[in-house]
Amino acid sequence: MRQQLDYLKETPSQTAGPYVHIGLAPGAAGFDIYKQELGWDIAGPNAAGERIRIEGRVIDGMGSPIKDVLLEAWQANAEGLYAHPEHAGEVEDGFRGWGRVITDFETGEWAFETVKPGAVTGNDGKVMAPHITLWIVARGINVGLHTRLYFEDESAANSVDPVINLIEWERRRKTLFAKRTERDGKTVYRFDIKLQGEDETVFFDI
Template structure:
């Protein structure tokens, strides 16, 4: 085996990431590369909104987390050269939101529902979570509760203990078409499943 170079250690994003990574959202004068709106009306697919909160071990909403999402387009294609299935619908697939601008510290993503990316994978959104107090970022996934047949065949969901799978399911909210609720819990009985990628 060849000697590998050693990975640079992760460090916390800290409490002051806002003007560096999410400047526009927080009202700073500089720009940001991505925000909570992944898809405008020109992007094809079923429009969805993901709304949620990040809770700490005392069930308090975390006001200084940053949530990033990465997803395929409505056809299940990623806007990345490693996805060799031709060009995607023009949808970039990346969103980033801090939890410090909503009065209830929620994050909100307006996007399209991803298609299945291939194999037996059910439609899902990849999530990367950063915050003060998190020295290494955490990975999780959003699946959709109204995709029970595909979810049942998904190998990643199958690798999660059955009693914890619900933490990965975004629930449709009947108050608005396309609205899904999905919270992240860092600890406790309903601690969200985090993955070792």
């Protein structure tokens, strides 16, 4: 029996890739299934606040971009409110606060359009700095990785954020900060996610 098991291979239900694009972002994989995929514009046209672009790469332990990654993003609106039934009527029409994007098959780059979120008050009453929660899955990542994207230009809010302050080393904290740039008159935040090695991104056990 043991000898037979040595020859068994992973089935599609045991690995994230390359099926991840077909099942979760079929349009990018060349399958016209959904009328509208859950990606690129997370905020919708009616959301108030500063319009921004988030972009980056997921980098492996050798420093190379991974090109078959899927990312999911969750965020609050500019007032710090999530698209949740308890905020019915308070969140702008069309604001999902959630999206799903994949990396470019050639460059490994991912990106989405949204509005900069506001500070969020947690269930414990503590105020968290503006952030976007990210979930990452790819070939070889069978259990999704959770992290947070914070904004480097929110230094005052970041300094008192209860989650950031759980991280003891300053160098490790910096792996959660997206860098602000300007391109063609538009605000762009760069956030590269490093899976291993020096300056590995902080991931959370959720």
